[in-house]
Amino acid sequence: MELRMDGISVSLSGRDLVRDLSLNVGSGQVVGLIGPNGSGKTTALRCAYRALRPTAGTVWLGGEDLAALSLRHSAQSVAVLTQEDGTDLDFTVEEIVALGRTPHLRGNQALSAREREVCRHAMERLEVLHLAGRSVLTLSGGERRRVLAARMLAQEARVLILDEPTNHLDVRHQLDLLSLLRGSGLTVLVTLHDLNLAAAACDRLGVLSRGELVASGTPAEVLTPRLIREVFGVTASVVPHPLTGDPQLLYSLSGSPSLENG
Numbered sequence: 001m002e003l004r005m006d007g008i009s010v011s012l013s014g015r016d017l018v019r020d021l022s023l024n025v026g027s028g029q030v031v032g033l034i035g036p037n038g039s040g041k042t043t044a045l046r047c048a049y050r051a052l053r054p055t056a057g058t059v060w061l062g063g064e065d066l067a068a069l070s071l072r073h074s075a076q077s078v079a080v081l082t083q084e085d086g087t088d089l090d091f092t093v094e095e096i097v098a099l100g101r102t103p104h105l106r107g108n109q110a111l112s113a114r115e116r117e118v119c120r121h122a123m124e125r126l127e128v129l130h131l132a133g134r135s136v137l138t139l140s141g142g143e144r145r146r147v148l149a150a151r152m153l154a155q156e157a158r159v160l161i162l163d164e165p166t167n168h169l170d171v172r173h174q175l176d177l178l179s180l181l182r183g184s185g186l187t188v189l190v191t192l193h194d195l196n197l198a199a200a201a202c203d204r205l206g207v208l209s210r211g212e213l214v215a216s217g218t219p220a221e222v223l224t225p226r227l228i229r230e231v232f233g234v235t236a237s238v239v240p241h242p243l244t245g246d247p248q249l250l251y252s253l254s255g256s257p258s259l260e261n262g
């Protein structure tokens with residue numbers, strides 16, 4: 001299922017937070033949105049999962065205008081992992097993950113055996129099954145993040161939108177979550193601050209700077225020393241990963257690398 005942002009602009013409190021953003025996430029593609037703090041990444045994502053109505057432009061989901069779909073219909077198709085963890089309720093892990101099934105249920109309908117299995121599998125995949133009976137209030141930041149990722153998976157949506165999903169995760173769980181996204185066959189739009197992980201996990205990257213899309217393409221096309229300097233104000237060397245060939249950025253605290261190649 002394709003997700004397409006078409007000329008999205010967002011103005012709030014007299015400021016243009018996103019200007020004329022067009023970005024296509026093809027069916028089964030993983031597209032990363034990168035950019036400095038405050039460049040509009042979260043604002044753009046919020047438009048794509050209906051937390052915010054764009055001032056102009058249209059979000060298309062599978063060729064239909066997202067704003068014209070019922071909330072239930074779009075929630076069946078789009079699952080979200082936001083930056084705020086939103087788990088201040090004293091629910092168990094199992095209960096939180098089961099909330100992922102809400103768009104598929106009517107009223108107080110109980111989960112079917114298949115749905116319970118979907119939730120169990122999601123918890124197993126995110127390595128939180130052993131926490132099933134624990135209150136989420138007692139979990140570490142990384143454990144909570146994985147519980148919310150399990151809830152997102154349990155929703156069985158064809159489109160996933162994730163805002164900084166690797167926050168709080170240790171390196172193994174970061175790699176595990178991104179390889180899960182990569183191998184899922186789902187349509188994925190994700191913001192990431194770690195540009196090396198973005199290069200490894202994404203088919204294409206879009207770069208936001210001051211609310212505008214300033215570059216898009218494959219990681220190798222986008223992640224050049226010049227773009228990193230212009231957009232992030234940082235000097236970086238770009239080298240191919242020795243195993244995968246993905247572009248990888250090397251930084252130095254002194255900001256004067258000797259390997260710069262572009």
Ligand SMILES: Nc1ncnc2c1ncn2[C@@H]1O[C@H](COP(=O)(O)OP(=O)(O)OP(=O)(O)O)[C@@H](O)[C@H]1O
Nearest residue numbers: 012013015017035036037038039040041042043044
């Ligand atoms: N409700 C709001 N009212 C006014 N300004 C807002 C509002 N929400 C966000 N902003 C501003 O819009 C800009 C873009 O914010 P956004 O959260 O989209 O950036 P971001 O690229 O996701 O940043 P970060 O990398 O820090 O998460 C920021 O300057 C932010 O302060």
